[in-house]
Amino acid sequence: MAYYRRSSGRDVSFRQRLRSRSWGIFLIIVTIAWVWLLNTAIGPLPPLGKILDPVSGALAAAEPENKNYTDEERFPRLKGNASIWWDDRMVPHIHAASEHDVYFLQGYVHAYFRLWQMDMQTRAAAGRISEVVGMKAFDFDRKQRRKGMLYAAENSLRAAESDSRTRAMLDAYTEGINTYISSLSYRRYPLEYKLIGFEPEPWTNLKCMLLLKYMADDLTGKTDDIPHSYLRSILSPGDLALLYPDKIEGSTPVIPSGTAFDPPSLGRPTAPPDSVAFPVYRSTDFGYRREEGKGSNNWAVSGSRTASGAAILCNDPHLGLNLPSLWFETQLQCLGMNVYGASLPGAPGVIIGFTDSVAWGLTNNYRDVKDYYEIRPVKGDESKYWFAGKQVAYTTRxxxxxxxxxxxxxxxVRYTIHGPLIYDEHYNEKGSLKRPLAMCWMGHRASNEIMAIYKLNRAKGYEDFVNGILHFECPAQNMIYADRAGNIxxxxxxxxxxxxxxxxxxVMSGWDSATLWRELIPMRENPHALNPAQGFLSSANQCVTDSTYPYWYNGDYGELRAWRINQALAEMPKVTVEDMFALQNDDYSVxxxxxxxxxxxxxxxVQGNRYLDTMRRWDSRLQAASMAGSIFQLWWRNLYLGIWGDDLGRVPDNLMPSTERTMQLLVTQPDLKYYDDRRxxxxxxxxxxxxxxxxxTTDSLDRRAKTQGLEWYIGKNTSVTHLAKLPAFSYNKLRTGGWGNTVNAMKGDHGPSWRMVVQMGHEIEAYGVYPGGQSGNPGSPYYADYLQHWVDxxxxxxxxxxxxxxQHNDRIKYTWSIKPE
Structure with missing residues (x-):
C-alpha cells in the first residue's frame, strides 16, 4: 500500500533555507570566479575587467567629434615660452625660441598621438615583439637579432651622440616623449596597450636610432646575391646576360644620360680569382618570398618649364599602408629653422618637406649595399672560422x-669580419639557406643620418642641401631638390x-681576404645633376646612371614608372600644380x-570570348572600376608564369626575369626558346x-564573376591595415586604381604613403595627403579622416x-600655450 508523510512547516522552512544558502554559496563562487576571470590574463589575452571598465577601459579611447584641444601646459625643462597652433586638420605648428624646446615639444606631440605605434615599431626593430605578444613573434624577433639590428642602432647612436648638435636634438626629443609617458594613468593609455596587455616603457635615444634602422632595413633588406648564385649555376653566361642584364635597354636613368661626371678619384679594382663561393647552390637551399612592384616617385620641374615660373617639386614614397599612419604631418619653427612636412613618429625633425627656401624629397635608390659571405667554420671548434688561411675567433653577442x-x-650570435653570422648550424629559418652565411650591410656602420635631417631642416640653398645629404649614408636614396631661386x-x-x-x-667567398669591402667612394662623387638642359629631373627606382658613370654598381631597378613619368614631363609645355596632381595619380600601364x-x-x-572584346577596346588604364584592368593583369600574370615557370620557377625568391625584360623579349624575340614548355x-x-x-584567365574570371565583381579595385584589394592586424581598425577593398607598373603604384598593402606637391614661388604653395590621419587612436575622429581624400x-x-x-589665420583651430614650470 502506498503512502506518504506530509512535511511539516518546519521541514519546509529548513529546506528553503538550505536551498537559499546553497544558491548564495553558488553566487559567491560565481562572483569570485568572474572577478578572477576579469582580472587575470589568460594566454595572450589581457585581463578583461580592465578592458571592459567603463571609466578606464577601452571606452576611454572614444573621443567626441567636438573635443576642444585648446590647452595651457607647463613643462619643467623648457627654456622659454612656446606655442603649438593646431590647424583644421590637427597639424601641429610648433613654435619655440630654442631648438631644445622645439624638439622637446615634437617628442611630446608624437607621443601624445602615436605612442603605441612608436613603441611597437622600435620593438620590432630590436626584435622585442615576443615580449608582449608571445611565441607567435619569436621567429621574427630572432631574425632581427641575427641581422644585427640592435648592433647597428647602437653603432649609429654613438655617432649621433658624439656630435653636440644631434645629441642635444635626441636628448630633447626623448625628454618630451618621457614627459608625456610619465603623465599617463592606465585610463589614458592608448587602446592597443589595453587590448594587448602591456604598459609603455621609458623612451631612449637608442629607440630613435632603432626606428631609422628599421626603415633602412625595409629599404635595403632585399638583395639578389643568393638567387643570382643559383642562376649562375643553371644558366649559360649568354642566357644570364640575355635574361638578367645589368641595365635594361632603353633605361631613362635617374641622372640623365649625357651628364658629365667628374673624373673618379679611385681606380676600379680588379676581381680576384675564385671570389664567388662554391659549391653550387641548389634551389632547395632557399625560400620563395619575392614581391615585385614596390616603389616611389619624385621629380622636380624648373621654372623655365612651369606656368608660374616657379620650380615645382613632387614626391610620393610608396611604403607599407598601415594605421596608425607611417607619417605625421608637422611644422617646426625656431630661430634659424622653419620647416614643414612629413615626420616619422619616433624620430626628431622632418624627413620629407620644405623650408621657407628649399624643398626636398626621397625615393629609394636600390643600389646594392648588402652582401652575403659564405663562412668556413673550423671543424670541431664553434668559436672559430677560417679567414685568410688562419683560424680566426668569432666575436659573440x-x-x-x-x-x-x-x-x-x-x-x-657570432660576428665575423664581414658581419653577423645570420645563418649557421644553430639557426636556419624555414626556407632559408642551409649554409653558414654572414651579412655585410652598410647599415651596420656608425653613421649619423640625424645630422642630415638637422641640416636639411635649416637649408637655405643648394650648398646647404648638399652639405646635409652627405651625412645620409644608409639607406641609399634618390634625393630631389628645388628652391625659390628656380634651381632643381x-x-x-x-x-x-x-x-x-x-x-x-x-654570394662571396668569406674565407678570402680579397673579397672584403675596401675603399669607400667619396660621397661628393656620387652621381648627381643640377639644372639639366631638359628642365626636369625624376626618379622612380630606375637605374641610377648610364654606363659612363666611372664606378661599377648593381641593384634591383624598375623602369616602367620612370618611362611614363619622363615621357609625360617631356611632353608638358607649361607645367601646373594640377598637372602634377594628375601625374601622381596616373594609372596608365606602359x-x-x-x-x-x-x-x-x-x-x-579566337571568337566568342567576351573578355577579349573588352581588351580590344581598352585604353591601358588601370582604373578602379575597370574590368579590363582585372582581365589584363590576370592574363599577363598567367602569361609571365607560363613563359618562365617551367625553367625558372624554382629560382630562389622567385627571381624570374623582370617585367620590363619580359616585355622587351615578347616584342623583339618572337621565337625565344623559353616559350616552349619543357613539361x-x-x-x-x-x-x-x-x-x-x-x-x-577566362576560366578564372568566369569563376570569380560568380562570387565577386570583376572591377579592378576588388581583385587587387588595396588595404590600409592596423599595425596589430586588428580588422575593426583596418580598411579593405579601397576603391583605388593603379598598380606597381603605373605611376600611381597602388598595390594591396603598399602605395603612396605621402603625396606632396610644392611650388617654390614668392609664396610657397604646397599640397599633400596621406592614407590615414594624425591620431593613432582608433576612437578619434582624426584616426583616418584623410583616407577618403587619398583614395579619391x-x-x-x-x-x-x-x-x-x-596671427590672422582662420585655419588655426586650437592653441596650446606652453610655459616653463
Missing part, C-alpha cells in the same frame, strides 16, 4: 629574447663601396600599352602560350606659417 608566458630564449637637382645619395664588376652580385597588342595579335582568331612533349610557340594563358586622389592645401607668427 648574447641576445636574450623575452617571450610572454615563457622563459627567455638565449641566442648567441637630384643626387643618388648614400655611402657606397668601390667594387669590382660583379662584387656582391653573388606594360599593357606595349605587350597587349602582341597578346591580342596572337589571339586574333610537355610538343614544342610550344609564343602563340601557344598566349592562348593557353588566355584560357586560364585629392590633396589638402598645406598651411605653411611664416616664422614667429600665426
Amino acid at each position: 648574447t641576445e636574450r629574447i623575452g617571450i610572454k608566458g615563457k622563459d627567455d630564449f638565449i641566442d648567441t 637637382a637630384l643626387w643618388g645619395q648614400g655611402q657606397f663601396v668601390n667594387k669590382w664588376k660583379e662584387q656582391g652580385e653573388y 606594360l599593357a600599352g606595349t605587350v597587349l597588342p602582341v597578346m591580342l595579335a596572337h589571339s586574333r582568331d 610537355t612533349k610538343r614544342k610550344e610557340t609564343l602563340r601557344d602560350i598566349v592562348l593557353h594563358s588566355l584560357k586560364q 586622389g585629392k590633396y589638402y592645401k598645406l598651411l605653411f606659417l611664416p616664422n614667429m607668427s600665426s
Whole structure:
C-alpha cells in the first residue's frame, strides 16, 4: 500500500533555507570566479575587467567629434615660452625660441598621438615583439637579432651622440616623449596597450636610432646575391646576360644620360680569382618570398618649364599602408629653422618637406649595399672560422629574447669580419639557406643620418642641401631638390663601396681576404645633376646612371614608372600644380600599352570570348572600376608564369626575369626558346602560350564573376591595415586604381604613403595627403579622416606659417600655450 508523510512547516522552512544558502554559496563562487576571470590574463589575452571598465577601459579611447584641444601646459625643462597652433586638420605648428624646446615639444606631440605605434615599431626593430605578444613573434624577433639590428642602432647612436648638435636634438626629443609617458594613468593609455596587455616603457635615444634602422632595413633588406648564385649555376653566361642584364635597354636613368661626371678619384679594382663561393647552390637551399612592384616617385620641374615660373617639386614614397599612419604631418619653427612636412613618429625633425627656401624629397635608390659571405667554420671548434688561411675567433653577442608566458630564449650570435653570422648550424629559418652565411650591410656602420635631417631642416640653398645629404649614408636614396631661386637637382645619395664588376652580385667567398669591402667612394662623387638642359629631373627606382658613370654598381631597378613619368614631363609645355596632381595619380600601364597588342595579335582568331572584346577596346588604364584592368593583369600574370615557370620557377625568391625584360623579349624575340614548355612533349610557340594563358584567365574570371565583381579595385584589394592586424581598425577593398607598373603604384598593402606637391614661388604653395590621419587612436575622429581624400586622389592645401607668427589665420583651430614650470 502506498503512502506518504506530509512535511511539516518546519521541514519546509529548513529546506528553503538550505536551498537559499546553497544558491548564495553558488553566487559567491560565481562572483569570485568572474572577478578572477576579469582580472587575470589568460594566454595572450589581457585581463578583461580592465578592458571592459567603463571609466578606464577601452571606452576611454572614444573621443567626441567636438573635443576642444585648446590647452595651457607647463613643462619643467623648457627654456622659454612656446606655442603649438593646431590647424583644421590637427597639424601641429610648433613654435619655440630654442631648438631644445622645439624638439622637446615634437617628442611630446608624437607621443601624445602615436605612442603605441612608436613603441611597437622600435620593438620590432630590436626584435622585442615576443615580449608582449608571445611565441607567435619569436621567429621574427630572432631574425632581427641575427641581422644585427640592435648592433647597428647602437653603432649609429654613438655617432649621433658624439656630435653636440644631434645629441642635444635626441636628448630633447626623448625628454618630451618621457614627459608625456610619465603623465599617463592606465585610463589614458592608448587602446592597443589595453587590448594587448602591456604598459609603455621609458623612451631612449637608442629607440630613435632603432626606428631609422628599421626603415633602412625595409629599404635595403632585399638583395639578389643568393638567387643570382643559383642562376649562375643553371644558366649559360649568354642566357644570364640575355635574361638578367645589368641595365635594361632603353633605361631613362635617374641622372640623365649625357651628364658629365667628374673624373673618379679611385681606380676600379680588379676581381680576384675564385671570389664567388662554391659549391653550387641548389634551389632547395632557399625560400620563395619575392614581391615585385614596390616603389616611389619624385621629380622636380624648373621654372623655365612651369606656368608660374616657379620650380615645382613632387614626391610620393610608396611604403607599407598601415594605421596608425607611417607619417605625421608637422611644422617646426625656431630661430634659424622653419620647416614643414612629413615626420616619422619616433624620430626628431622632418624627413620629407620644405623650408621657407628649399624643398626636398626621397625615393629609394636600390643600389646594392648588402652582401652575403659564405663562412668556413673550423671543424670541431664553434668559436672559430677560417679567414685568410688562419683560424680566426668569432666575436659573440648574447641576445636574450623575452617571450610572454615563457622563459627567455638565449641566442648567441657570432660576428665575423664581414658581419653577423645570420645563418649557421644553430639557426636556419624555414626556407632559408642551409649554409653558414654572414651579412655585410652598410647599415651596420656608425653613421649619423640625424645630422642630415638637422641640416636639411635649416637649408637655405643648394650648398646647404648638399652639405646635409652627405651625412645620409644608409639607406641609399634618390634625393630631389628645388628652391625659390628656380634651381632643381637630384643626387643618388648614400655611402657606397668601390667594387669590382660583379662584387656582391653573388654570394662571396668569406674565407678570402680579397673579397672584403675596401675603399669607400667619396660621397661628393656620387652621381648627381643640377639644372639639366631638359628642365626636369625624376626618379622612380630606375637605374641610377648610364654606363659612363666611372664606378661599377648593381641593384634591383624598375623602369616602367620612370618611362611614363619622363615621357609625360617631356611632353608638358607649361607645367601646373594640377598637372602634377594628375601625374601622381596616373594609372596608365606602359606594360599593357606595349605587350597587349602582341597578346591580342596572337589571339586574333579566337571568337566568342567576351573578355577579349573588352581588351580590344581598352585604353591601358588601370582604373578602379575597370574590368579590363582585372582581365589584363590576370592574363599577363598567367602569361609571365607560363613563359618562365617551367625553367625558372624554382629560382630562389622567385627571381624570374623582370617585367620590363619580359616585355622587351615578347616584342623583339618572337621565337625565344623559353616559350616552349619543357613539361610537355610538343614544342610550344609564343602563340601557344598566349592562348593557353588566355584560357586560364577566362576560366578564372568566369569563376570569380560568380562570387565577386570583376572591377579592378576588388581583385587587387588595396588595404590600409592596423599595425596589430586588428580588422575593426583596418580598411579593405579601397576603391583605388593603379598598380606597381603605373605611376600611381597602388598595390594591396603598399602605395603612396605621402603625396606632396610644392611650388617654390614668392609664396610657397604646397599640397599633400596621406592614407590615414594624425591620431593613432582608433576612437578619434582624426584616426583616418584623410583616407577618403587619398583614395579619391585629392590633396589638402598645406598651411605653411611664416616664422614667429600665426596671427590672422582662420585655419588655426586650437592653441596650446606652453610655459616653463
